[in-house]
Amino acid sequence: MNKIVIAMSVLGAVAFAGSASAEKLKATLDAKSEVPATTSSGTGTADLDYDAASKKLSWKVTYSGLSGPATAAHFHGPAEPGKNAGVAIPIPGAATSPAEGSATLTDAQAADLLGGKLYVNIHTAANPGGEIRGQVTK
Template sequence: MNKALFATLALGAAVAFAGPASAEKLKATLDAKSEVPAVTSSGTGTADLDYDAASKKLSWKLTYSGLSGPATAGHFHGPAEAGKNAGVAVPIANIASSPVEGSATLTDAQAADLLAGKYYINIHTAANPGGEIRGQVMK
């Protein structure tokens, strides 16, 4: 009986102290042809993102190269499907040099739009203040 009780308690403790399921993995591939309207640039970029539903924390590592000049701003925009524009949802700080790492805590609505593929990332430059490269965030 003691062994059964101990096994039950151990299993209960393991479940209680187990961390949340692994973060949702997302990715974006940025290029100039995805901007709306499209721009001429040889710039490219990638973003690897993790979203933890338990804490609502979005973390990212964004790399880019080949821009027409220094990056002046970067943002997550949404909600919008590919080919559509939307306002800034989450700013990306310290965008001036690649790679860029950061995180933000999302609202429930932001998280739903992110996971539904309705967020995109774009990076702005002086030559392309509306955005030089853009990529839709996808699972």
């Protein structure tokens, strides 16, 4: 009987720990957030799940209204809103919306993600530096 109680306690603790490490994050993408701002009427969202135990970031990026097809998309950072930074994590398959994927983050990338220092940027031929952008927030 004691072995069953202990096993159930351990399983409950593992299940609780697994769910406690998951973070839901989001980015709202628009032209005014670009640096410098663009005149695009494009908009988008990025819905993100981050599992701290495995350091796995999963995303679904949806956008519309761009000046043309997306040529690339990335997470950039580290940078606060209003600042630019280099590519931190590529978003493959962003030529079509929605773009879904995942990546395993480094410790530094995980700290930047949870610290609000990553942003999502969608690039087009007319706006190669980025057409719409959104800061990742909790």
